Amino acid sequence: MTIYSLYILNKAGGLIYQQDYNPGLLKLSANDYLVLAGTIHGVHAIASKITPFSLRDDSAAAGQSLLNTNSFLNHPLPVNYTSNKTGLNFIQTDFFNIYLFQSLTGIKFILVTSPNGVLSNNLTNAELILRKIYIIFSDYVMKNPFYNLEMPIRCELFDLKTTQLLKPV
Amino acid sequence: MSKAVRTAADEIWKNRVEKINVELFTLTYGSVVSQLCRDLNNNYCEVNKQLEIMGENIGVRLIEDFLARTGAGRCNSFKETGEIISKVGFKIFLNIVPQVTNWTDNGKQFSLVFDENPLAEFVELPDDGKAVKELWYSNVLCGVLKGALQMVQLDVDVSFVSDVLRGHDQTEIKLRLIRYLKDEIPAGED
Numbered sequence: 001m002t003i004y005s006l007y008i009l010n011k012a013g014g015l016i017y018q019q020d021y022n023p024g025l026l027k028l029s030a031n032d033y034l035v036l037a038g039t040i041h042g043v044h045a046i047a048s049k050i051t052p053f054s055l056r057d058d059s060a061a062a063g064q065s066l067l068n069t070n071s072f073l074n075h076p077l078p079v080n081y082t083s084n085k086t087g088l089n090f091i092q093t094d095f096f097n098i099y100l101f102q103s104l105t106g107i108k109f110i111l112v113t114s115p116n117g118v119l120s121n122n123l124t125n126a127e128l129i130l131r132k133i134y135i136i137f138s139d140y141v142m143k144n145p146f147y148n149l150e151m152p153i154r155c156e157l158f159d160l161k162t163t164q165l166l167k168p169v
Numbered sequence: 170m171s172k173a174v175r176t177a178a179d180e181i182w183k184n185r186v187e188k189i190n191v192e193l194f195t196l197t198y199g200s201v202v203s204q205l206c207r208d209l210n211n212n213y214c215e216v217n218k219q220l221e222i223m224g225e226n227i228g229v230r231l232i233e234d235f236l237a238r239t240g241a242g243r244c245n246s247f248k249e250t251g252e253i254i255s256k257v258g259f260k261i262f263l264n265i266v267p268q269v270t271n272w273t274d275n276g277k278q279f280s281l282v283f284d285e286n287p288l289a290e291f292v293e294l295p296d297d298g299k300a301v302k303e304l305w306y307s308n309v310l311c312g313v314l315k316g317a318l319q320m321v322q323l324d325v326d327v328s329f330v331s332d333v334l335r336g337h338d339q340t341e342i343k344l345r346l347i348r349y350l351k352d353e354i355p356a357g358e359d
Contacts, residue, residue: 011353011355044356044357045356045357047357048356048357048358049356083243083354083355083357083358084355084357084358085357085358086357086358087356087357088357102355102357103233103236103237104236104242104243104321104355105232105233105236105320105321105355106353106354106355107233131237131240134233134236134237135237135238137233137237138233138234138236138237138238139234142230142231142233142234143230143234149229149230
């Protein structure tokens with residue numbers, strides 16, 4: 001699985017970060033990136049409204065207490081709780097895949113990758129990468145005192161760390 | 170309270186959290202508070218307010234770190250929120266586990282009681298007669314809690330009830346749930 005690009009959207013669906021990790025990707029105009037981000041945000045919200053009840057993740061509905069499960073805290077990299085139970089999760093096409101992770105606070109991390117079929121372990125791979133990105137984000141963006149919340153991310157350390165993680169060696 | 174959660178929080182504290190020297194930490198916080206007192210001419214009510222604002226700014230950032238590092242999900246009840254704040258939140262950031270107590274019947278208010286407070290380790294309040302009545306030395310904690318909870322869509326009122334620094338028997342912070350910010354819950358959750 002090759003990583004093409006990373007997009008980060010704030011709560012309101014505004015694009016706050018966009019980076020390509022693969023040479024040869026066609027550049028869009030700044031405005032087109034914003035439109036693209038807004039569109040994904042919108043489609044995600046619509047998807048969350050039309051997901052049939054039968055497909056919804058019912059672990060929460062079953063009244064499972066956070067305190068009685070081992071699902072969190074127990075792994076070297078914790079399984080991120082995704083607040084994206086009913087919204088758009090991923091898109092598969094012949095040319096690329098898109099994976100989407102949304103934090104409890106409403107920030108969306110979107111990964112565009114090479115197509116890799118319907119193998120479920122690719123989804124896990126993508127989830128793992130998104131999880132690592134979230135940790136890098138919490139470190140190098142949120143803890144940078146001069147970063148203004150909700151605003152575009154211009155943090156060199158974040159660029160560096162994500163590139164180290166995502167760029168093919 | 171599940172033992173697994175406690176062990177896991179302990180593991181995070183031990184292996185996955187960067188530590189700093191406690192003297193550096195308490196002295197840094199101490200100098201912030203004392204400088205605020207000087208800047209605001211010992212208007213302690215204003216100092217409390219400023220500390221809370223600083224705390225909120227920390228909280229809204231720190232919550233992402235908390236979520237990313239623990240992988241915690243949304244709590245099913247405010248009761249659970251209380252347990253997680255104490256056993257996981259305070260544990261991994263300050264290595265203390267305040268007691269969660271004084272629940273009201275409607276489950277919307279509780280207190281955190283601190284046996285120890287790393288912020289106030291070496292502190293004695295100034296004896297101008299005013300500080301012991303007005304200053305909540307560790308008020309930054311209230312702000313942190315308020316800011317962090319707000320980011321996960323809980324509007325909570327957080328305030329000190331008592332503080333051993335003022336000569337009270339115990340240090341207690343009260344948290345009262347005002348409401349869930351339902352409109353702000355991101356799409357995709359039920």
